[in-house]
Amino acid sequence: MVSCVTVGDFEISLLRESIHWWDGGAFFGVVPKTLWSRKIQSDELNRIPLGFNCYLIRNGKNTILIETGAGDKQDAAARERMKLPPEAKPLPEVIAGHGFDPDAIDIVINSHLHFDHCGGNTVLMNGSARPAFPQASYFTARGEWEHAHERLSRDRISYIDANYDPLVENGQMTLLEGDCEIVPAVWMRRAPGHNRDMMVVTVESGDRTFCFFSDLVPTSAHVQPTWVAAFDLYPLQSIETKTQWLGTAAAGDWICAFSHDSKIGFAKIVADPKKQFRAEPL
Ligand SMILES: [Zn+2]
Numbered sequence: 001m002v003s004c005v006t007v008g009d010f011e012i013s014l015l016r017e018s019i020h021w022w023d024g025g026a027f028f029g030v031v032p033k034t035l036w037s038r039k040i041q042s043d044e045l046n047r048i049p050l051g052f053n054c055y056l057i058r059n060g061k062n063t064i065l066i067e068t069g070a071g072d073k074q075d076a077a078a079r080e081r082m083k084l085p086p087e088a089k090p091l092p093e094v095i096a097g098h099g100f101d102p103d104a105i106d107i108v109i110n111s112h113l114h115f116d117h118c119g120g121n122t123v124l125m126n127g128s129a130r131p132a133f134p135q136a137s138y139f140t141a142r143g144e145w146e147h148a149h150e151r152l153s154r155d156r157i158s159y160i161d162a163n164y165d166p167l168v169e170n171g172q173m174t175l176l177e178g179d180c181e182i183v184p185a186v187w188m189r190r191a192p193g194h195n196r197d198m199m200v201v202t203v204e205s206g207d208r209t210f211c212f213f214s215d216l217v218p219t220s221a222h223v224q225p226t227w228v229a230a231f232d233l234y235p236l237q238s239i240e241t242k243t244q245w246l247g248t249a250a251a252g253d254w255i256c257a258f259s260h261d262s263k264i265g266f267a268k269i270v271a272d273p274k275k276q277f278r279a280e281p282l
Pocket of ligand 1: 114116117215259260
């Protein structure tokens with residue numbers, strides 16, 4: 001499996017925080033198990049293996065981390081449900097274990113604020129959440145941060161304020177009003193469906209494009225536009241947004257990445273006469 005690619009001036013590496021297990025039915029929504037089980041095998045509790053996938057983007061000037069995994073704020077029962085070890089390893093240690101210097105990270109991007117995408121933004125020390133990357137500027141969408149605080153019954157379980165509020169309060173986290181070029185060639189763009197304000201990240205350099213789809217396409221099995229997770233708030237919009245992004249990715253020969261694939265780090269999207277799209281792992 002390829003865990004590192006070069007896109008123009010940038011080197012992009014997969015950093016898988018950990019593998020967890022989540023209900024397969026929830027991940028595939030209305031798709032029958034007879035179909036999705038051909039792609040991913042479930043365990044005796046119908047759970048499938050998934051990655052908490054983060055990516056490190058470096059160009060000699062900036063070191064950018066996309067997503068920070070699930071972090072350390074889940075209780076023991078929640079961790080056991082996901083087949084995670086009882087104690088979380090701090091993300092800076094995971095990053096160092098991959099051979100990278102966590103102190104070099106100067107930008108952290110959260111595609112959205114569900115706990116499994118920003119849990120490692122902060123670390124708990126004596127009960128209080130401190131920035132895991134004290135030197136970094138963090139970015140997410142303002143609409144998503146506002147939505148997190150609405151605490152709607154449908155999705156409030158996905159939000160843990162200690163993952164982002166301390167960073168907003170100390171001025172480390174910028175809340176974006178819309179699509180934004182974070183540094184030259186690195187873009188965050190709104191891609192609604194999973195929720196209203198989730199953002200997709202692209203790196204566009206040297207005629208090549210890398211795209212982190214986040215939960216718009218959580219695994220390579222989700223490249224069929226109608227294969228939408230049960231927890232997407234706006235499934236019809238997911239299908240539409242996904243069709244657009246995957247079509248552009250296929251036409252542009254992009255290198256793509258999925259937020260929760262447990263095996264594939266990078267893939268090309270290929271137009272398929274039968275299934276509309278398929279993923280070809282690098
Ligand atoms: Zn997710």
